[in-house]
Structures are given as structure tokens and as C-alpha cells.
Amino acid sequence: MNNSWKIYMLTLISFLVGTSQFVISGILDQVAASVGVSVSEAGQLITVFALATAIGTPIFIVVTSKIDRRKQLLLALSIILLGVISTLGMPGFGFLMISRAILGVGSGVFVVTAYSVAAKLASPGRQAGAMSNISLGYSVSLVLGVPIGRMVASAYDWKVIFWGIGFFTLLGIFAIVRSIPSMEGETPIPLGKQLALLKNPKVAFALSVSLFVFIGYSVVNTYITPFLTSAISISGGGVSVILFALGIASLFGSKLGGFLADRIGTTRTLIGSMVVQVLSLALVSALSGFTVVVISLLMIWAIGAWTFGPTQNFNLLSIAPEASGIMLSLNSTFVQLGFAAGAGIGGIAVGGSSILAIFWIGTAAVTVAFFITVASFRLTRSLSSLRA
Numbered sequence: 001m002n003n004s005w006k007i008y009m010l011t012l013i014s015f016l017v018g019t020s021q022f023v024i025s026g027i028l029d030q031v032a033a034s035v036g037v038s039v040s041e042a043g044q045l046i047t048v049f050a051l052a053t054a055i056g057t058p059i060f061i062v063v064t065s066k067i068d069r070r071k072q073l074l075l076a077l078s079i080i081l082l083g084v085i086s087t088l089g090m091p092g093f094g095f096l097m098i099s100r101a102i103l104g105v106g107s108g109v110f111v112v113t114a115y116s117v118a119a120k121l122a123s124p125g126r127q128a129g130a131m132s133n134i135s136l137g138y139s140v141s142l143v144l145g146v147p148i149g150r151m152v153a154s155a156y157d158w159k160v161i162f163w164g165i166g167f168f169t170l171l172g173i174f175a176i177v178r179s180i181p182s183m184e185g186e187t188p189i190p191l192g193k194q195l196a197l198l199k200n201p202k203v204a205f206a207l208s209v210s211l212f213v214f215i216g217y218s219v220v221n222t223y224i225t226p227f228l229t230s231a232i233s234i235s236g237g238g239v240s241v242i243l244f245a246l247g248i249a250s251l252f253g254s255k256l257g258g259f260l261a262d263r264i265g266t267t268r269t270l271i272g273s274m275v276v277q278v279l280s281l282a283l284v285s286a287l288s289g290f291t292v293v294v295i296s297l298l299m300i301w302a303i304g305a306w307t308f309g310p311t312q313n314f315n316l317l318s319i320a321p322e323a324s325g326i327m328l329s330l331n332s333t334f335v336q337l338g339f340a341a342g343a344g345i346g347g348i349a350v351g352g353s354s355i356l357a358i359f360w361i362g363t364a365a366v367t368v369a370f371f372i373t374v375a376s377f378r379l380t381r382s383l384s385s386l387r388a
Contacts, residue, residue: 003121006179007130010114011137013077013172017107018141020080020165021049023149024100026243027158029226034158035093039226040351042093045100046222046343052104054336058329060109069120069183070176072113077173079106084166088159108336111138112329120183139254143247147240150225154240197330202319205376209270209369210312210334211341216277216365217305218342219349219358224298227355232291242295249299253306261311266318267377269311274370276304278363285359 024031024045032042064072083103087096114134122130149161197203228234228242260269280301287293316327342365349357 003123006121007118007133009175009179010118011133013175014111014114014134014137015141015145016165016168016172017080017110018138019145019149020084020103020162021053021107022141022146023161024049025222026146026150026225026239027153027161028222029229030153030158031096035096037093038351039223040347040349043222043343043347043350045097046218047340047347048097049100049104049107050218050336050339050343052101053108054333054340056101056105057108057112058333060105061112064109069113069117070180073110073117073176073180074173076106076110076113077169077176079103080110081166081169081173082106084162084169087162088166108332112332117180117183139251140247142250143244146247147244150240150243151237154237197320197327200320201379202376203316203327203330205372205379206312206316206319207330207334209372209376210331211338212365212369212372213274213277213305213308213312214335214338215342215345216281216362216369218339219346219365220281220301220342220362222343222346223350223355223358226350227358231288231355232294234291242298245295245299246302249302250306253303253308254310256303257307257310258314260307261314266311266315270308270315270373271370273304273308273311274366274373276307277301277366278370280304281359281363281366285356285363288356 028042028045029039031045032039035042064075067075080103083099083106086099086102090096090099111134118130118134149158152158152161152164198207224246225239225243228239234242257269257273260272280297284294284297284301287297313328313331316331320327342362345361346358349361
């Protein structure tokens with residue numbers, strides 16, 4: 001197996017890992033019913049996963065940074081397999097929460113390590129492309145993994161999905177043992193050094209923007225299936241079709257973000273993305289009685305949300321190009337914290353109010369991010385004028 005195929009193999013496993021995270025949002029109502037909790041309580045499964053990824057991954061990476069990279073991939077997949085076994089074998093909502101935390105740590109460690117391994121396997125000058133393949137595999141899990149998971153859960157049982165994830169995780173372990181060569185670990189970057197970057201106002205502002213945008217994304221995405229089934233009465237295969245359409249919109253948004261950033265600049269692209277999100281989310285609440293309009297607005301929202309991602313990564317790299325790895329790691333942590341906070345806040349809102357509350361909360365979160373962005377750019381201009 002040449003190195004290109006090894007990178008594609010890691011991409012496929014990244015798709016599997018992404019599915020283990022995102023599939024819950026597509027089957028949240030069924031999971032809630034099977035363990036005897038409300039949909040709002042079940043939403044905390046997404047909070048736990050995201051928190052475990054955000055907090056556990058950087059600690060785990062630092063502790064195991066000197067371990068051979070192949071062994072680290074195998075360790076990550078073994079943790080994922082443990083999480084799957086726990087999901088399938090342990091009864092009750094409490095054990096399911098623990099299982100999601102285990103899956104969160106394993107998934108985070110795998111993705112971070114896969115980026116590093118893919119870059120080392122790639123030919124000189126093609127490292128960025130290899131890393132983007134890993135990202136693509138993770139993103140495609142939204143397009144295919146979530147709707148396929150919904151269809152499987154509707155036809156059989158939601159646990160069948162995790163039987164599949166467990167089986168393919170085993171195949172992934174065997175594939176890595178057979179194909180990925182040993183690679184030396186790297187000198188760990190202390191957490192203190194990573195956190196020291198937060199003292200830079202521009203970095204702190206940018207990461208705060210990521211946090212609030214993904215709070216807005218998570219609060220809606222987590223409860224999108226309950227919204228579709230209850231508020232606009234979509235059922236059966238219709239939910240899977242809409243989830244698939246939203247996944248396609250997400251991929252389109254990811255590509256559009258890079259295109260627009262090159263054409264009109266990161267500032268305009270970031271602001272435009274947030275304006276689109278705010279308007280589309282606010283209009284969903286106002287026009288919830290018109291099904292076709294609501295679905296169209298949700299697709300526009302997904303495009304806007306995923307336009308933000310690659311543009312924000314580029315923006316962060318331009319702020320601190322000498323610490324690109326640390327910046328991307330910190331951004332990933334803040335994104336996962338946003339996922340956790342959004343799912344938690346959304347659960348409280350859904351439990352105590354109408355399902356439509358998620359859209360107003362999402363609108364408010366992205367609006368906060370918009371004003372932080374504007375304040376950040378004004379600060380940058382003020383600092384530039386003072387230096388001049």
C-alpha cells in the first residue's frame with residue numbers, strides 16, 4: 001500500500017470517528033425514548049462528548065506525545081472501541097453518558113494524531129492536502145453518517161449503528177497495524193505555553209468568536225431532529241433526506257469559505273457568514289409555519305455556518321503564524337466547548353420552553369460573535385494607528 005492509499009485509509013477512519021460524534025444529533029429522539037429520558041436530557045450526551053474532547057484531548061496528547069504515532073492511533077481507536085462496547089453493553093442513561101465521554105477522548109486523540117501522521121506520509125509540498133483529506137473525512141460524516149444513521153435507526157434500532165461503528169473500528173485497528181509504519185513522537189508543547197497565547201487580545205477575541213458561533217451552531221444542530229419531527233411534522237425518511245441536504249449544504253459552505261476568503265478577504269467573509277446565520281435563524285422562528293421556507297432557511301444557515309470554519313482557521317493562522325499548530329489546537333478546543341455549551345443551553349431551553357427557542361438562542365449567540373468580531377477589527381486598527 002503506497003502512502004496515498006494510507007492517507008485515504010485514515011480519511012475513511014476519520015469519517016467513522018466523525019460519525020460516532022455527529023450521529024447522535026440525528027437519532028436524539030430515539031435514544032431519549034430508549035433510555036427513558038426527555039429529549040432535552042438526551043442532548044447532554046452531545047455536551048459530554050464535546051467536553052471530553054475539548055478537555056481530555058489536549059491533556060492526553062501532551063501526556064502521550066513521545067509515544068510512537070502508530071501506537072497512538074491504535075490507542076485512540078482502542079479507546080473508541082471501549083466507548084462503543086460500553087454504549088452497547090451498559091444499561092441506563094448514566095452509563096451512556098460515560099460512554100460518550102470515552103468516545104469523545106478517543107475521537108479527539110485520533111483526529112489530532114491522524115493530522116500529524118497524514119502530514120508525515122505525504123510527499124513534500126503536499127502535506128496540507130493530506131491534512132485536508134482527514135478534515136474532509138470528518139466533515140463527510142455530517143453528509144452521510146448522520147442521515148444513514150437515522151435510516152438505520154428507523155429501520156432497526158439505534159444501537160445497530162454502534163455495532164457497525166465497533167466492527168469498522170476493529171477493521172481500522174487491523175488496517176493501521178498492517179499499513180502504518182512506526183513514527184517517532186514529538187516534543188510535547190506544554191499546556192501553559194498553549195494557554196499563554198490567550199494573553200494576546202487578538203487571539204482571545206478570535207477564539208471567543210469561535211466559541212459563540214459554535215454555541216449558536218450546536219444549540220440548533222443538536223435539536224434539529226426533534227424540531228423537524230415536532231414543529232414541522234416531518235417523519236420517517238423525510239428526516240433523513242433533510243439531514244442529507246443539510247450535510248450537502250455544509251460541504252458547500254466549507255468550500256465556499258475558502259473561495260470567498262481568497263476573493264474578498266477573511267474579514268468580509270467572516271462578517272458575511274455571521275450575518276447570514278443571524279438572518280436565517282431569526283427567520284426560521286418567524287416563519288416556522290411554512291415548511292418549504294423553513295427547510296430552505298436551514299440550508300442557508302448550514303452554508304453560512306460552515307463558511308465560517310475554514311475562514312476562521314485561516315484568520316487564526318494569520319494572527320499567529322509562528323504558532324500555527326497551537327492555534328489550531330486551541331481553536332479546536334474552543335469549538336468543542338461551543339458544542340458542549342450549545343447542547344447544554346439548548347437542553348435547558350427545550351425542557352422549559354418551546355423548541356423554537358433554540359433558534360432565538362442561536363441568533364443571540366452568533367450576534368454576540370458578530371459584535372466581538374467588529375470590536376476585534378476596531379482594536380486592530382487602533383493598535384496599528386498607534387504604532388504608526
